[in-house]
Amino acid sequence: MKKLTIVRFKPKPECFDIFIEALKEQGKTGVHIEHHIMLCDDEVVAVAIRNANNLEESAKQGVAWLDQQRHLLQEYNDTDRHTIFMTGDVVEN
Numbered sequence: 001m002k003k004l005t006i007v008r009f010k011p012k013p014e015c016f017d018i019f020i021e022a023l024k025e026q027g028k029t030g031v032h033i034e035h036h037i038m039l040c041d042d043e044v045v046a047v048a049i050r051n052a053n054n055l056e057e058s059a060k061q062g063v064a065w066l067d068q069q070r071h072l073l074q075e076y077n078d079t080d081r082h083t084i085f086m087t088g089d090v091v092e093n
Contacts, residue, residue, distance in 0.1 A: 001052040002033065002090040007062075007083050008076075009044045015072040020044060022072070026065050031058045049090060 011019040020037065023046060027035035031054060038045040050058050066082065073082040 002092075003050050003052050003055050003087055004090045005046075005048045005050070005085065005087040007046045007048075007085040009046070009083055010042060010074045010076060011044060011072055012074055013042070016042075016044075019069065019072045022069055026062075029061070031061065052089075055087070 009019065009023075020039075023037055023044065027037065027046070027048070032048045032050055034047075034049040036047045038047065070082050075081050076084055
């Protein structure tokens with residue numbers, strides 16, 4: 001089974017390009033089947049497809065990476081902090 005993850009980020013305006021480059025590099029790590037970046041107003045949205053059996057390890061790596069990038073991001077709120085995300089099963093026809 002495959003898992004799809006969508007993560008929304010809101011980079012600080014002065015760090016926007018730096019964050020995009022960091023996210024592009026993160027997408028090259030090889031843990032994804034597919035990795036896409038979407039720009040939407042002042043947000044950056046990352047979409048990744050992974051094998052379900054790699055999800056836990058990939059999530060751990062993602063949190064470690066995010067810890068190094070938090071200084072580039074604005075917080076959404078006290079609950080979500082620096083990201084808004086969702087993960088679910090990919091339904092294929």
